[in-house]
Amino acid sequence: MSEEDIVQYLNGISSNIGRVADSIGQLTVRSTTSINNLNETLSVTNILLAILVLLSIANFILKLKKR
Numbered sequence: 001m002s003e004e005d006i007v008q009y010l011n012g013i014s015s016n017i018g019r020v021a022d023s024i025g026q027l028t029v030r031s032t033t034s035i036n037n038l039n040e041t042l043s044v045t046n047i048l049l050a051i052l053v054l055l056s057i058a059n060f061i062l063k064l065k066k067r
Helices: 003-066
Strands: none
Touching: none
C-alpha cells in the first residue's frame, strides 16, 4: 500500500464516522421531539384523570347525602 492509498483509506473511515455521527444526531433530535410530545400527552392525560377523580368524589358525596 502506498502512502496515497493509506490517506484515501483513512479519509474514507473519517467520512464514515462523520455519517454515523450525523445519523445519531438526527435520531437524537427525533427522539427528543417524540419525548416532548409524549410529555404533553401525559400532562393532558393527568389533567383528565384529575377531573375524573374529582367527579367521582363529588358523585360519591352526593350519593351519601341522598341517603
